[in-house]
Amino acid sequence: MPCEWTEKVSLYLDDELSSEEATAVRVHVGTCLPCRTAYNDFVRLRAELKSTPAPPAPMVQYAALHAILGEPAPPWWRRRLTIPAPVFALTVLLALVGGYVLPRITNRTAPTTSQTRQPAMPQAPSKPEPVIDFSRYDHGGRATLVVVKKTVLPATGARS
Amino acid sequence: MPSESEAFTLIFHELFPKLCRFVEGLLNDSGSAPDIAQETLLRLYRFGIERIPPPEIRFWAFRVARNLALNAKARSANRNRLLEALTRLFQPAQANPETELEQADSAALLVRLLQTLPEDQRAALLLREQEEMKYSEIAAVLGVSESKVKVDVFRARQALRTKWHEHHRTTERRKYMN
Numbered sequence: 526m527p528c529e530w531t532e533k534v535s536l537y538l539d540d541e542l543s544s545e546e547a548t549a550v551r552v553h554v555g556t557c558l559p560c561r562t563a564y565n566d567f568v569r570l571r572a573e574l575k576s577t578p579a580p581p582a583p584m585v586q587y588a589a590l591h592a593i594l595g596e597p598a599p600p601w602w603r604r605r606l607t608i609p610a611p612v613f614a615l616t617v618l619l620a621l622v623g624g625y626v627l628p629r630i631t632n633r634t635a636p637t638t639s640q641t642r643q644p645a646m647p648q649a650p651s652k653p654e655p656v657i658d659f660s661r662y663d664h665g666g667r668a669t670l671v672v673v674k675k676t677v678l679p680a681t682g683a684r685s
Numbered sequence: 686m687p688s689e690s691e692a693f694t695l696i697f698h699e700l701f702p703k704l705c706r707f708v709e710g711l712l713n714d715s716g717s718a719p720d721i722a723q724e725t726l727l728r729l730y731r732f733g734i735e736r737i738p739p740p741e742i743r744f745w746a747f748r749v750a751r752n753l754a755l756n757a758k759a760r761s762a763n764r765n766r767l768l769e770a771l772t773r774l775f776q777p778a779q780a781n782p783e784t785e786l787e788q789a790d791s792a793a794l795l796v797r798l799l800q801t802l803p804e805d806q807r808a809a810l811l812l813r814e815q816e817e818m819k820y821s822e823i824a825a826v827l828g829v830s831e832s833k834v835k836v837d838v839f840r841a842r843q844a845l846r847t848k849w850h851e852h853h854r855t856t857e858r859r860k861y862m863n
Contacts, residue, residue: 531839532839535838535839536835539819539820539838541819563843567842570849574710574795574810576792577796578709578710578715581701581702581718585719586719589697589701590701592727593693593697593723593727594694596730
């Protein structure tokens with residue numbers, strides 16, 4: 526019959542419990558047969574796994590090392606650049622803020638577009654504009670409105 | 686102060702046997718384990734050890750080794766599918782896996798029993814038992830939460846001990862019957 530403390534036994538073995546919990550588990554293992562069996566099995570499995578499998582032969586290890594160290598160094602343009610995530614985020618944020626704020630600041634401080642595009646030109650001596658005197662066409666008469674009715678002609682040459 | 690290649694050599698001698706052991710435990714394939722360990726450390730060398738904080742080099746290497754091992758497993762599964770089909774065709778008398786397990790010695794038996802576990806449980810257990818990593822470190826290597834590691838390690842242990850006892854019971858029964 527499995528005991529509900531068995532998971533804690535596993536945590537106890539891995540030293541992942543607080544000191545109070547570890548003491549409680551130690552006391553429990555002393556009195557509970559399934560937990561004591563589980564603890565002994567876990568310890569045995571650990572010992573077996575630590576000794577398994579055998580390490581590689583030294584020749585294999587040295588051959589691998591020489592193969593790696595004999596590798597020519599990659600050119601600088603093939604090296605990858607790594608930036609920590611917070612630095613990358615900050616850079617992107619600064620770029621965005623810079624792209625949004627800078628044009629506004631520039632617009633506020635610089636003169637308006639029309640002023641910049643039309644620099645003040647020296648005033649050339651202006652010619653006198655020709656003056657038309659309309660009074661000579663005014664003989665005191667009044668305008669008469671004539672209403673002309675538009676006659677609608679019947680459609681000729683209608684399509685059959 | 687050691688040069689870059691001297692520093693790398695020290696790291697290599699520390700990590701190479703551990704990576705071989707880890708990959709062999711993951712794949713149950715002693716042939717490809719040194720190749721995968723070498724490829725992992727070659728990537729570390731190309732990347733530059735000075736670009737990784739020293740305490741994290743180990744985690745970096747195990748993470749890369751695991752990914753390479755999983756890729757290699759997927760590739761070999763595809764490659765061997767046809768070969769296995771042909772082998773089955775020409776070898777109708779299939780060896781009984783139970784009998785094979787009985788014949789294996791204790792260490793080999795354990796490695797084979799490990800293969801019956803889900804991959805994430807197997808990786809978590811190997812990193813805990815062989816590399817003595819803390820749960821938080823295992824979580825960083827495998828890219829999962831610490832609570833998942835806690836559950837995976839426990840389930841792996843429980844499953845292994847159950848299979849271990851079943852295997853020994855079966856062996857005893859067969860001996861008695863014979």
